[in-house]
Structure formats: structure tokens, C-alpha cells
Amino acid sequence: MGAPSTDIAVIGWAQTPMVRHTDKSETQLLMEAITDAIVPLGISRADIDFTCLGSCDYITGQAFSFVSNLDAIGAWPPKRDSHVEMDGAWALYEAWLRLQEGDIEIAVVTGSGRSSTGDPALIYPMEMDPYFLAPLGADPLTFAALQARAVIAAGIADERSMAEVAVRARGGDVESLLAEEYLRQPLRRHDVPPITDGAAAMVLATGDRARQLVERPAYITGFDHRTECHNPSFRALDDSPSTRIAAEAAGLRDAPVEVAELQVAFTHEELLLRQVLGLGDDVVVNRSGGALRENPIMATGLCRVGHAADHIFGGGGRALAHATSGPCLQQNLVCILEGRS
């Protein structure tokens, strides 16, 4: 059931500069991202039939933080609108479902977050099971290191191949990276993501409208997401069954993809997901540099879809985008984009 009955396509997207810290509010960031996404298409905010925003109160540090972002949409007259406490990639999923109802044509989805305003080590334990895991106070590095050890033990990665992933994402040379101290064994600084503030906005349109607005829409031909058991100690951390199910449901195997944009904040995750998704060496993975280069949490997944769409806009045939949420890749989303001649 991966393919929709109605053609729905990504027709444009934009992101703010991705920086270590900005004093701009999330609303200001979204204002820029939405404007930059719609202006090249020759449409205005008035043409947007549906909006769905993705953000997280705990990243922003404020309850109801998304409410002021209605100003960035320009929700006047009032818009058909929704908000997910998830990465913008899931906002995209909701809009994709909504557009299939057939009564509207254009949707804008966003993801936004300013991670610089908080301390990940303090915030992330709060997304864990409040009874058995949150009290441990284990930070994201700890959980990632546990998974990295499992992935290494399974022979899917080693510290050298992980460093090679880092070099592809953001440069440097493997030998000097491997000479550095561990941050949390087996992870070194190059294995972990930067802290990034930023936002992204994406425009979707249904069949004919998409073709009117752009020459080569990036059609969403498969879209699925799945979750797993929450507690990492009850999971086989050297596997990602939810990614596998989502990829199957999205029709990944129907035809080869040329590029894949994976939301991998840690180097070992790329090696694990390449294997789970069965991506060969001929597939270009994370040409954008991925989350290891820029990690605007709550927008990182949506940016993956954006970079995959860029491949289609540039004449490419088929691309995969992946997004994730939760400890040790608990929840995974797969979106397949295709161009048509």
C-alpha cells in the first residue's frame, strides 16, 4: 500500500543557513525558509491550502512553542493546519496523506529547531521511559555508543570504517581522526553530530498543479514509517527492523535508487542502515554530508527528503530519503521520490 492513488510531488524546498547558534527565533527562521521555498515557484502564502509544522517543545524550551510559528505560515485567512511533535519528515507524511483526500492542491510542511539553546545531555533522557530509563540519565551519546558496539560486534562496522563515513561527510583524514581520544567508547568526536540551529520548508503539490508549477516534480511514489520496542536493551541493536519494514512498504525493492539520504547522526548508523536497506556501492549515500555535517534537530529528517528531491530536480530518476527518531533508531521513515520524463 505504498503508492498513493493521487500523484503527489515535492516541488520545492528551502533551508535556512545551518549554524551552531542563531539568535533568531524559530518563527523568524521559518519565515525565511517558507518564503525561500515558495517564491521561486511563483506562488504566495495565499496559495497554500494546508500546512503541517514539525517541532519539539523540549528543543525550544517552551510549551506551545509552535503556536507563534503560525505567524511564519501567514495563517490569515485561517489555514487548514496541523502540527506534529516530530521531525518535519513526519509533517510531510501527514500532508501526503491529507493531499490524497483530493480536495486541496498545495501543502507546505516545515521542520524547525534550535538545539543550541539547550543541553542535549539534560534534554534527551526525558524522551526515555520515565520509570525505568529516564532516571538513569543516560545521554544520546551513551545510547549511540551502545549501538555502535553492537554494530561493531556484528562485523557491520569498525572504527576505521566509521571514520571513513565521517571523512566523507565533513572531510579530514582517517588516520588523524583515529588518533583522537574517545568521547564515549567506541565513539570519537568525528562519530557524533554537531549542534545546529535551523529550519526547512517544503512545498508539495498534487498531480496537475505540480506539473504546472515545475518542470520536473519529485513524485512521492512510496512512503512509510514504523516504530520499534522503546527500550534499547530489548532490541537487537545490530539491526533496524523498522527501517526494513518501512522500506519494503515504500517499495524500495521495486527499482534501484541512485541516491540515498539517510538521517544518521552517528557514523555507525550509516553503515548499519546501508546494510539493512541493501544499498550497494553504486548508491550515493548522503552527498549532502547529512546529519554529521548539519543536524538541525526536528528539521534534519525533512532536509534528507529535500536533498533527495534535489537529485530528482536535477534530472535524477529515483531517490530514497530516510528519517529517524528516538534512542538507537527506534522509529524510522522511508520516502521514495521519482522523476518522470
Added chain:
Amino acid sequence: MSTPPVAVVGVGQTHHKSRRLDVSFGGLVREAVFRALDDAQMSLDDIDAVVLGKAPDLFEGVMKPELYLSDALGAVGKPMFRVHTAGSVGGTTAIVAASHVQAGKHRTVLAVAFEKQSEGNAQFALGSGKGASLGAGGAFAPFIRAYIQRSGAPEHIGWKVAVKDRLNALKNPYAHLKIEDISIEKVKASPMMWEPTRFLESCPSSDGACAVVITDEAGANAAAADGRPPAWILASSSRSEPPSFPGRDPVRPAAALQCAADVYTAAGITDPRRQIDTAELYVPFSWLEPIWLEAFGLADVGEGWKLVDDGTTELGGSLPVNASGGVLSSNPIGASGLLRFAEAANQVRGAAGEHQVDGAKVAIGMAYGANNQYFSTWAVGSSLHPFG
């Protein structure tokens, strides 16, 4: 609408209380989920995807709790989706769940919403821990005063709504507040909280959850054939407007008017006052009832309070509003919107028990959030074509 028909075939909720210390978060949601599944004669295996809604994570201090609740909700290996649209979230959760089925992506989807207010301090969280929170009552009081000034409504209207909803709650086994000796005098004598809203005109803080099973036309027809009437979703809409700017009217918000128009147009409702048999409106403070009666076209502008005054909105009246006791009687915030949608569904299924509105064929469920900015509404019917 060109979308395929979908319907509610199962509804469940918890017993709502100030403190549900007897259950964990997982236990709380499962209580509602299993009641809904039993009602639908289904098991978790029949569920293809789960949509979870709740108000700010800061209320309980658990960030993105859908991650932890994936196991309790039987979502492992399935899509688990999380919605958050302020106070309207419960309603939007139902609409997004229905969208999963309408899009043809899934056959049967579970919508779940909860709040466990006793785990935290909602008023503290509303101020984001920075203090200076007006609280919801303080935020809405100016809108209420503006309504009273414009409509010239007498002060006893708010008291009447408070009494009506608490009397209705006595007929609802799940309701939180059970005030046996509720009376106008008692409401009037309760402490002033936020002029003109008194203590007994305000919603409680509740722990609670609600769950709704939404399925496709074939599933709904099968339930009907088995003697379990579905509630057909005739239309739904979510609309939002920005926080504040000159010209915005929070007493008669454009987003509410548009949301109502979307639903009525799609459902073929041309005369809402006559065609809708009962409404579950999100009324956390008594005066919101006449305000929403007007914004949702159930009364003319300035006339909503008269439907309260003449008993039209009482359980025995011609347009019962909040027969369940409403938000004034149970308020697990994130679930309060889904409870409105679920109670509306139960009315047209003839499954509302002691607070059933006789012969209800068409009902609306409505929720709102933030400073009268987020609106979600659905219309449900005992048949797909209730108007012939």
C-alpha cells in the same frame, strides 16, 4: 468530498480522576485502548497504525512520549504518529487518524489521546517554567468579558452552563466531577477565579485517556451487519489562525467560522441548528458554551446565551450540548478534544448510555486550543446520508 467513507466502530475512555496513581502512563492509555478495542470487537492485531495526541510534553515532563508508549499501544512494527495542536489536539488526532484511512493507506487506525496532569503542574508548564503564567482561565477571561459586553447576556448564563454540565456528568460513569448537590446558588457562592469566571464554572485537572477505532467502509458495514452501529464521519476540518494582531476577533474567531463552514459544506449541513441533533463542544469555562454556539452557527450572533437560558442545550432540550458533562466535568487536557469527538460518535451510535440524546442521528464534536486559535471539528452520522 471524493474520499472513501470511514467510520468510528469503537470508543473507549478511562475513569477520569484528579490523580490516577494506580496506573502508569502506559496503564492509563491501555485502559482506554482496550475499552475501545472491546467495543469494536477487535484486538491490537487488527490495528494497522496508531496516532497519539496530547498537549505539551512539559505537562508531565516526558518528551515525545509516543516513543516510550509504542510498546503499551501495541505499535511495534507499525506506524506510530504523534500530533500536537494545543488544546484542539484530541480532535486533530481523530482527524489525522481518519486521514490515514481516507488516504487508503491503512484499513483500521487507532486514535489515542491522554493527559496525566497529576504528574506535573500544568499552570507552571503553561508559563514554560518561567513563571508569570496567567493560566488558561486568565487567558480566556477577557474574551468572556467581551462576549458578555457585546451580547448583553445576564450573569446567570455562566452559572446555568456549569450546573447543566455537572448534572449531565452524574449520568456519565467515566466523568471526573460528580457534584450531586450542584445548584445555581452553589456555583454563585464559589470563589471568583478570573472575573467573571467562578471556581465552579471552571474545568478540573484530570488524569485520563480516550481511544477511538476508525475503520474503512467495509469494516464499518461489517460492524453494522453485526448489530453494532458505526458512527460515519460525514466531514472534518482543522483550521488555525495566528496569535494576535489588530482585527483578530478571539470571541468570534475566523478559524472557528471557517472550520464550521468546511464541515457543514462537506457534510451537506445547511441549517446546523435544525440538522444537528447534539453537540459536544470544548467548554472548559462555562461561558465558552454560548460563544461556541454562535461561532459554530448553532445560534445567531448575540443569541447563544438564550439557548442556554431557555434550556435548549439541556439534555432534555432540542439541542443538547455536552450531554457527557463535557470538559467542565472531565479535563485530561490532551484527551479532552478526543473525548468530544468520541462522545459525539457514541451519540449517533446510540451508545451513550444514560446520557444518550434520544434519536440522535447527526452530532458534531469540536475542540479548540491556544488563545482561541486552533479549531478541530467533525460531524458524525448514524448513516452516510442522514439528510436523504
